[in-house]
Amino acid sequence: MDLFKEMAKAVIEGDEEQTVSLAKEALAKGVDPTEAIEKGFAEGMKEIGRLFETLEIFLPQVIISAEAMTAGVEIFRHYLLGKEGDIPKKTVLLGTIQGDVHDIGKNIVKIMLESNGFKVYDLGRDVPVSNFIEKVKELNPDLIGVSALMTTTMVHMPKLMEALQESGLRTKVKIMLGGAPVLPEWAKKIGADGYGESAMEAVRVAKRLVGLQGEGKGDKA
Amino acid sequence: MRDHGKFFDFLEVIKRAESGEILKEADFDKKLGKKALALMKQYEIRYHPESVIPLDDGLADRVYQAAVDLFLDLGVYCTDTQRVMRFTKEELQWALENVPRDVQYGREEETVSVYPRKVEDPRDPICFFSAVGTPVTEEMFLPVARSYAQEPLADTFSGPLITSYKGIPVTSGSPIEVEAAIWNTQMLREAARQSGRPHIGIHNFQSTGEKTDATIASAQEGFGAFPGDGLFVAAIAEMKVDFERLKKVAFLRQSPYVLGALYGPLMGGYAGGPEGTAIALVAHHFLGLLGFSAERHNSFPIHIHHVCNTVREMLWLISIVGQALARNTHLIIVSNAFMASGPCTDMVIDELCAHSLTSTISGWHLNPSAVVKNRYPMRCSGMEPRIHAEVGHQVTKMGFTRREANQIVLKLIEGYEKRIPEAPIGKMFHECYQMDKIRPTDEYESLFAKKKKEWRELGFEVS
Numbered sequence: 168m169d170l171f172k173e174m175a176k177a178v179i180e181g182d183e184e185q186t187v188s189l190a191k192e193a194l195a196k197g198v199d200p201t202e203a204i205e206k207g208f209a210e211g212m213k214e215i216g217r218l219f220e221t222l223e224i225f226l227p228q229v230i231i232s233a234e235a236m237t238a239g240v241e242i243f244r245h246y247l248l249g250k251e252g253d254i255p256k257k258t259v260l261l262g263t264i265q266g267d268v269h270d271i272g273k274n275i276v277k278i279m280l281e282s283n284g285f286k287v288y289d290l291g292r293d294v295p296v297s298n299f300i301e302k303v304k305e306l307n308p309d310l311i312g313v314s315a316l317m318t319t320t321m322v323h324m325p326k327l328m329e330a331l332q333e334s335g336l337r338t339k340v341k342i343m344l345g346g347a348p349v350l351p352e353w354a355k356k357i358g359a360d361g362y363g364e365s366a367m368e369a370v371r372v373a374k375r376l377v378g379l380q381g382e383g384k385g386d387k388a
Numbered sequence: 389m390r391d392h393g394k395f396f397d398f399l400e401v402i403k404r405a406e407s408g409e410i411l412k413e414a415d416f417d418k419k420l421g422k423k424a425l426a427l428m429k430q431y432e433i434r435y436h437p438e439s440v441i442p443l444d445d446g447l448a449d450r451v452y453q454a455a456v457d458l459f460l461d462l463g464v465y466c467t468d469t470q471r472v473m474r475f476t477k478e479e480l481q482w483a484l485e486n487v488p489r490d491v492q493y494g495r496e497e498e499t500v501s502v503y504p505r506k507v508e509d510p511r512d513p514i515c516f517f518s519a520v521g522t523p524v525t526e527e528m529f530l531p532v533a534r535s536y537a538q539e540p541l542a543d544t545f546s547g548p549l550i551t552s553y554k555g556i557p558v559t560s561g562s563p564i565e566v567e568a569a570i571w572n573t574q575m576l577r578e579a580a581r582q583s584g585r586p587h588i589g590i591h592n593f594q595s596t597g598e599k600t601d602a603t604i605a606s607a608q609e610g611f612g613a614f615p616g617d618g619l620f621v622a623a624i625a626e627m628k629v630d631f632e633r634l635k636k637v638a639f640l641r642q643s644p645y646v647l648g649a650l651y652g653p654l655m656g657g658y659a660g661g662p663e664g665t666a667i668a669l670v671a672h673h674f675l676g677l678l679g680f681s682a683e684r685h686n687s688f689p690i691h692i693h694h695v696c697n698t699v700r701e702m703l704w705l706i707s708i709v710g711q712a713l714a715r716n717t718h719l720i721i722v723s724n725a726f727m728a729s730g731p732c733t734d735m736v737i738d739e740l741c742a743h744s745l746t747s748t749i750s751g752w753h754l755n756p757s758a759v760v761k762n763r764y765p766m767r768c769s770g771m772e773p774r775i776h777a778e779v780g781h782q783v784t785k786m787g788f789t790r791r792e793a794n795q796i797v798l799k800l801i802e803g804y805e806k807r808i809p810e811a812p813i814g815k816m817f818h819e820c821y822q823m824d825k826i827r828p829t830d831e832y833e834s835l836f837a838k839k840k841k842e843w844r845e846l847g848f849e850v851s
């Protein structure tokens with residue numbers, strides 16, 4: 168269907184006005200919102216992800232496209248909320264661990280998760296283990312994503328695992344790890360549910376962990 | 389000892405961090421991307437894959453002008469206060485004119501004076517041999533550090549880091565970090581002594597500890613950190629600083645240690661492609677000069693996916709940024725080498741050569757080298773900086789022009805660029821060094837000899 172192609176194109180071009188008006192058009196034509204998002208906007212974002220992996224485009228363009236997509240998706244949500252429905256979103260609590268200010272990788276993961284339909288609570292960088300625990304209690308996310316770029320900070324990851332155990336939260340939430348020094352075997356050893364080598368893989372692993380489709384090479388961690 | 393009168397008032401920096409305009413961090417990031425793109429267009433800055441070492445002085449000057457505009461317009465973001473610190477054109481000019489034109493490392497017979505270099509400068513680059521914080525085991529720390537300190541071309545050196553100390557994992561913010569940091573300084577000075585160079589400068593005597601308290605705790609003569617040694621303060625992301633880093637500045641300004649600034653913008657990241665990132669990297673030097681009172685400036689721009697700076701776009705970026713700064717300022721600028729491949733591979737030797745050639749001809753001093761994308765434990769050795777430094781010295785000896793250097797670099801890149809994504813990780817330190825003598829293995833030495841022969845065919849003679 169042409170409308171879906173146009174939606175994808177609007178995302179690729181980062182044209183927010185266009186994504187908004189196409190979403191309205193889809194609603195007017197009675198197209199199912201979930202289908203429109205998946206076959207339209209999400210396809211565009213997939214292409215953006217691919218273009219970024221090969222550096223045919225750079226981070227600023229990725230951000231603009233992600234925002235255009237979000238604006239379009241909001242139109243659908245608004246409509247559904249008016250009808251007392253909503254697009255169910257899986258939630259991810261994301262942060263760079265205590266002591267670590269390396270956050271660019273984490274930020275890219277966030278953009279990719281959001282544009283793949285996840286709701287992301289971004290705790291930022293240098294996030295103490297205790298903050299993760301508090302926020303899990305408060306927000307009840309489906310998944311926690313933790314990034315560490317230093318050997319001196321990745322040692323806080325097993326501490327987070329322990330703290331989750333001790334507070335009885337471990338069975339309620341999945342956990343995936345990432346960042347350059349974190350290796351899949353290590354993630355597995357400390358009991359994480361998943362590991363992602365890149366932002367694209369983070370999306371695949373996240374989807375699998377929350378029961379959506381998707382797979383990744385490090386996802387057996 | 390530093391002359392405070394020659395640097396921008398640091399108390400003013402602190403005040404501005406507390407009083408500047410409030411802005412959301414994400415908005416600052418977006419503004420950077422937009423502005424860099426607009427400036428790239430306005431100043432007609434274009435990356436050219438065949439002109440890795442550009443010959444166009446006008447291009448270098450336009451990159452410089454664009455960076456001035458970017459810096460004045462965007463300012464510097466402080467993440468702790470979420471405020472933007474702004475500086476005026478007059479302040480920038482004043483700081484650029486007043487900056488000291490030399491800085492000393494080391495003591496007595498090991499004293500080296502570092503000076504601002506020029507494009508195609510006939511003088512040798514100063515070579516800062518560095519293990520760039522590669523993780524190693526506690527037992528291997530000393531031999532690895534020695535492999536750098538003992539190299540004849542090492543003007544100064546710095547070390548790897550340990551991830552566990554006496555069996556306890558070194559954890560950021562824990563007392564063990566302070567313990568390990570002190571040990572780190574002591575061991576580096578010990579490595580200098582064991583190499584027969586007790587007075588050699590250690591340009592960064594702390595890699596294991598990172599928190600400000602651990603870093604400052606390790607900065608004692610009693611532990612082996614002497615006047616003429618140094619530390620680094622990093623911009624925490626594109627054009628951003630935070631209090632943890634500014635606290636190091638507050639200490640270092642009053643200390644006898646050389647304050648180096650460190651900039652690692654990611655090409656493909658917030659500033660965009662090679663052009664935008666080049667503009668941003670030049671602007672980082674203004675951040676370091678005004679915000680950090682930096683005496684020397686280290687750059688490690690890297691490719692966002694490959695985490696190295698030996699691919700074509702990265703070498704272009706390094707060259708144009710070096711030329712822009714060397715032509716327009718007296719700043720002491722140093723180029724950090726980030727290789728994709730690992731020790732004892734032919735690929736790493738070619739990558740080192742391309743990076744060193746490009747940097748040396750473009751006005752930089754040399755800071756070799758991070759290898760294997762700077763992420764694999766135990767994979768680094770003093771041999772990589774030796775290769776890098778030999779190339780750098782040879783470039784000045786042969787009196788290359790940019791045109792000649794460009795031709796050689798292009799050939800080198802052609803040889804390895806396809807292998808970058810799957811670059812070989814090479815050997816661990818103890819696999820490519822004879823441990824009893826702390827010397828490269830015959831295999832590694834002959835690999836280098838073989839490469840030198842190949843380079844001769846390209847018109848580049850390294851004796």
Ligand code: B12
Nearest residue numbers: 268269270271272312314317318345346363366521624625
């Ligand atoms: C760029 C960089 C910086 C920048 C960071 C900018 C920023 N805001 O992020 C700056 C200059 C600020 C910096 C500062 C420092 N750095 Co630094 N830095 C790097 C470098 C070169 C690249 C990191 C990077 O951004 N890569 C690009 C991004 C896109 O990749 P990524 O982060 O790996 O993320 C991808 C994947 O890993 C994955 N991913 C990431 N997170 C997550 C999370 C989940 C859940 C999943 C599934 C996936 C995932 O997806 C991402 C996108 O594809 C690394 C070396 C390396 N090889 O990693 C050193 C490195 C991490 N830094 C290091 C050091 C020592 C420092 C400093 C201490 C330097 C200093 N002396 O001041 C400070 C530390 C500050 C602190 N407390 O954190 C060391 C750490 C050593 C160690 N102890 O392990 C490294 C390894 C370099 C080295 N050997 O010295 N650094």
